[in-house]
């Protein structure tokens with residue numbers, strides 16, 4: 001009698017702990033899935049923007065490419081959001097377009113953490129956060145190629161006066177110059193629905 005109930009108890013315990021492990025595991029898996037999905041979405045979005053940008057630069061030169069960005073980039077990112085059924089944005093602590101300002105304290109906090117790690121020469125790893133059952137993926141943006149410097153580099157040195165004028169006309173409050181290669185520039189935010 002004692003033996004049976006002990007077995008029974010052990011069995012129930014195992015079943016229960018197994019179930020708990022499973023739900024922990026599936027939570028972990030879900031997190032990994034969203035992390036991988038976020039990374040893929042950013043990779044695709046970055047490639048799309050870059051190909052449009054390169055095309056505009058090659059065909060019309062830098063000043064016209066700036067105008068192209070001004071008129072089209074936000075629509076391009078909105079259509080990427082629709083395709084991927086999520087909300088994709090770019091934001092920064094040093095903005096060109098104030099429409100890209102951080103939306104809430106969490107975004108400012110994550111940007112500051114990335115910035116701190118960058119200053120301390122630590123790795124900038126993407127982050128996945130869950131709030132109210134929603135997953136949000138943050139991926140740091142680094143000035144990874146010389147092309148970026150043509151519009152975000154040092155004035156006079158990388159950015160000729162004619163380009164500077166164009167930037168100032170379209171973005172009178174621009175803060176997004178003076179960058180060097182490998183500098184921390186901002187981040188992608190992918191909010192899953």
Ligand code: HEC
Pocket residue numbers: 053057062065066067069070073074090091092094095096097098100141142143144145147148149150151152176185186187
């Ligand atoms: C042809 C000029 C040009 C080039 C080249 C360029 N950018 Fe930009 N960038 C802009 C303009 C213009 C905006 C503002 C777009 C808008 O109005 O939303 C911008 C906005 C951004 C933003 C959004 C935050 C903000 O400040 O508004 C990030 C992040 C960014 N650029 C990073 C990069 C990176 C990284 C590269 C290199 C891969 C790059 N840019 C290359 C012109 C350029």
